Amino acid sequence: MSSTDDLQANARIRGAAMDLFGKQGIRATTVRQIAQAAGVSPGLVIHHFGSKDGLRRACDEWMMAQITATKTAAVSGGGAMEAVFRAQNQFRPFYGYIAASISEGGEGADRLFEAMRRLTRDMFDVGVPAGILREPSDIDAMSTVLVALTLGATMLEGQLARHLGGEHLLDPEVMPRYSITATELFTYGIFADDTMLRQIQAAFAKPPPDGL
Amino acid sequence: MSSTDDLQANARIRGAAMDLFGKQGIRATTVRQIAQAAGVSPGLVIHHFGSKDGLRRACDEWMMAQITATKTAAVSGGGAMEAVFRAQNQFRPFYGYIAASISEGGEGADRLFEAMRRLTRDMFDVGVPAGILREPSDIDAMSTVLVALTLGATMLEGQLARHLGGEHLLDPEVMPRYSITATELFTYGIFADDTMLRQIQAAFAKPPPDGL
DNA sequence: GTCTATATAATGATAGAC
């Protein structure tokens, strides 16, 4: 019982921390706020995790465990592409925390970004042979850029949602408009043809004629 | 002379603030750090701007002035599309600050995001008739999403650059790979065809069959 | 395990000399 209660308080504190870290940023979130949200005293938070940074590390490790566990399940199960998409959606509630943790740096940030990049790369490895995704010319770079764009947009969720007619990305007025627009962008791009792409490829292929 | 020196110190402080705000975030940056970077005492920073928040407001206002000034120049000058692209590039060094200011909220954040969104929308208004850009089905949503994606990626510059083989986005090893990949994404998208787009459009067009 | 103090460090802001 006591060990069960312990685990519950532990999990409640971690959950509250990930929620607030994701919404306000890690530095902007105080131990007192976390304690209040979890319904415990500030002292208990430190008692369990040693320090605020220890709590943050615990959040990173929990998140990593979720990602690796899901990846294993996705690979072993049937319907590979659906599983990969499901994995992406499954983590959307945590995008806020992931983005905050990565953007504020620290030890776990690199591993967390790498895990997300791997997840996205797996999506290409499965989706290209399946005929769902086109093959990027630089699959590692494309995975990296996609993760940065997706996580980055999460950090600006408030502005995004406000301009799309709501408060949060998951609001019923906002979500359709965002999903359709993002999918349209990832289907057709924004350029009418490949003129710009060839210009940029050419510009970087040879040493520039003059400065810059 | 004295007034000239005053302006110089003022500008130096503001410049140091925008640099550090952009790199570390506003909350994470201390008045002492800004003072040291600008080569002045912490007291002088407060003396000139009243408070840390006053300094931040001054940065927002300076940034807004730059954007509006450039917009005017771009519209009045010839070669509209080139001017718009030039405007986008001109602000890249400040993307870090813009993203930080917007993501940490406050008074100026909304105006700043709106200014960037207008700038991007103008790009479509000029680029679509010119045959350079395809017409999005929801041009306001597309402008908003593009700004969020672009600014958001800036916040993760460190990770982006690290995976692309360098330290900063502007490094000579990193920039070509990033530019080409991003342009490829914005030219071809990632999907092989419009299957996914039609699925999502259909899913949101009618009330979902069951929960969610 | 959990709470209530309390100690300590860092930060934004002020006051007054030059």
Next chain:
DNA sequence: GTCTATCATTATATAGAC
């Protein structure tokens, strides 16, 4: 205009009772 010294506030972390 600029600096040094200081204050007041806030936040993390500790200590000890229950």
